[in-house]
Amino acid sequence: MKSSNPVLNRIGAAAQQPRYSVPGQGVPTSYAPGGYPEVVQTGHADVMTLDDVVVKTITLLGLAALSAAVTWTVLPFELLAPVWIAAAVAGLIVGMIISFAQVTNALVMCAYALIEGVFLGAVSRAYNTAFDGIVLQAVIATLGVFLTMAVLYKAKVIRATPKFMRVVIGVTAGLGVVMLVNLAIYLITGSASPLRNGGPLAIGFSLVCIVVAALMFVVNFKQIEDGIAAGLPRKYGWLGAFGLLVELVWMYLEFLRLLSYLQDD
Structure with missing residues (x-):
């Protein structure tokens, strides 16, 4: 599962570049490294806004929740494992394409x-079959942490300084490598490593x-x-x-893993 987004990193970099615009027009007149057009807010409606990002986020979450509910309801239990693996691989591939090809297509x-x-x-x-009620607990915990971090960021209790962002992204990348190695060990040996046992x-x-x-x-x-702040086009809200x-x-x-460990004990 991906944990840092190269495309969003480029969005952040774009905001630091000089921006130029034709007075009265919301059209790109310069380009940031990585190919992003820089559009200064000049009254044009087709620019990235917080409200638009919120709507797009809710849309993606809603589609994911709907798809999950249908899968949970109609998929036979014996097909959970193959579908789980196939969807994980497909999601990884599509996610990497979105990240590295800078895809902003809504479809x-x-x-x-x-x-x-x-x-x-x-x-x-699969988890809920083994540990009844664990899914609801994981959902509540996830949303609770997300809302808490949003409030702390809005209140400027936690400030995303350049050093903070470099450290967090670096640690996330390191965890990603560790998880990939851990997955490879599981596929080769057929047993969980100490990091997942x-x-x-x-x-x-x-x-x-977490x-x-x-x-x-x-x-x-x-x-x-x-x-x-960079005035990027509205479509980049999808990113x-x-x-x-x-x-x-x-x-x-x-959270699912952690709760399963604790309940298993």
Whole structure:
């Protein structure tokens, strides 16, 4: 599961570049590194706004939730594992394409949300079968952390300084590598490593992942804020929504794991 978004990093960088516009026009007249057009807010309606990012985020979350509910309801239990794996691979591929190809197409974003929903529906049903009520607990915990970080960011209790963002993104990238190596070990040996076997080390690792995912919300908030300040076109709001969806999915999965470890004990 992705945890940092290269596209949003470029949005943040775009906000730091010089911007030029033709007076009275909302058209790009310069381009930031990475190919993003820089559009200064000049009264043109087609620019990225916070409200628009919120609407797009709710849209993606709604599609993911709907897809998850349908998967949970109609998918036979014996097909959970293959569908889980297929959706995880498909989501990873589509997510990487969105990130590195700088995709802002609404249909692609919605397709990604639907794929993630299938993945989440299969995973959630499997966990809930083993640990009744765990899904609701994980959802509440995830939303609680997200809202808490949003309030702390808005109140400027946590400030996304350049150093803070570099450190958090670096740690997130490191965790991503560790998780990929851990997955490779599982596929080769067929058994969970100490980081995922439910022991004390696994509990500690999940707690670290949850903390880092929470800090990544702050990074995403800042990158969205920078994109709005740069006056980027409205379509780039999809990237802000995409980044938040990725982080929410990651945190939800880590809460599922952590709660399963604790209940299993």
